[in-house]
Amino acid sequence: MAVDIKNLSHTQLTELIAKAQSRQGELQKEKVTRLRETISELIKAEGLTFDDVFGKSAPKSRRAGAAVAAKYRNPTDPEQTWSGRGKRPRWFNDALKAGTKESDMLA
Structure with a gap:
């Protein structure tokens, strides 16, 4: 599907860009979903769990709001x-x- 963008107005072009970006996001989500399903199937086929393969989520190394030394x-x-x-x-x-x-x- 070829779109002649030279004949589009500014508004039409903006709408086209928004629709294209939306579709791009949808395709990305679909790709991620398919990949997750594939990974889950492979893990189950081997008789393992997600935690066996990837381990439990590691604790975050930094806590939000942790004090920083005075400079x-x-x-x-x-x-x-x-x-x-900061300010x-x-x-x-x-x-x-x-x-x-x-x-x-x-300091």
């Missing part, structure tokens, strides 16, 4: 620290504006 320390208030991740704290930005270098605030 920067407020020179005027050593109690205030920042790990260097910069106000004291960090204020210190930079005041002329303090990042390297001077390393």
Whole structure:
């Protein structure tokens, strides 16, 4: 099925792209489902279980919300620290504006 995309309007082209991406997702899901069924059949044919072949799921190495060591320390208030991740704290930005270098605030 050949579609002459040169004659399509912007709206028609956008709709065509959306339909194509949707179909692509459907085909991917079908492929994964077939592969899972094939793997299950092979495992059962050998008299094994999924856990025998792949083992139980390994525990995650990192926990969500785990504390990260402080990388920067407020020179005027050593109690205030920042790990260097996420949004910069106000004291960090204020210190930079005041002329303090990042390297001077390393913990």
